[in-house]
Amino acid sequence: MPSELENAMESLIKVFHRYACKEGNSTSLCRRELKDLMEHELSGFLKSQKDPAAVDRIMRDLDANGDGEVNFEEFVSLVVGLSIACEQCYQLHLKKQQQHK
Ligand SMILES: [Ca+2]
Numbered sequence: 001m002p003s004e005l006e007n008a009m010e011s012l013i014k015v016f017h018r019y020a021c022k023e024g025n026s027t028s029l030c031r032r033e034l035k036d037l038m039e040h041e042l043s044g045f046l047k048s049q050k051d052p053a054a055v056d057r058i059m060r061d062l063d064a065n066g067d068g069e070v071n072f073e074e075f076v077s078l079v080v081g082l083s084i085a086c087e088q089c090y091q092l093h094l095k096k097q098q099q100h101k
């Protein structure tokens with residue numbers, strides 16, 4: 001049976017491909033696919049990003065090789081960035097819990 005972490009990695013790959021195969025190149029996300037993915041899979045994290053230009057900005061930031069699409073490697077850097085931000089919140093949360101004891 002795969003471990004929790006292995007499952008998480010598999011989910012990451014599956015989610016990416018579920019959106020990437022919708023149109024155009026099936027191994028990368030175009031702007032619309034990225035927007036769809038963020039709206040459905042990252043809605044909790046990106047709720048504050050109501051700004052319609054946010055997708056463009058994120059797309060530009062992620063597109064390291066400048067081909068106008070987000071491949072898996074570029075997508076992973078978004079997930080890593082968000083995970084780091086979440087982990088920092090988690091640390092603060094833990095600290096607060098300890099202070100309340
Ligand atoms: Ca695609």
Ligand SMILES: [Ca+2]
Nearest residue numbers: 063065067069
């Ligand atoms: Ca790219």
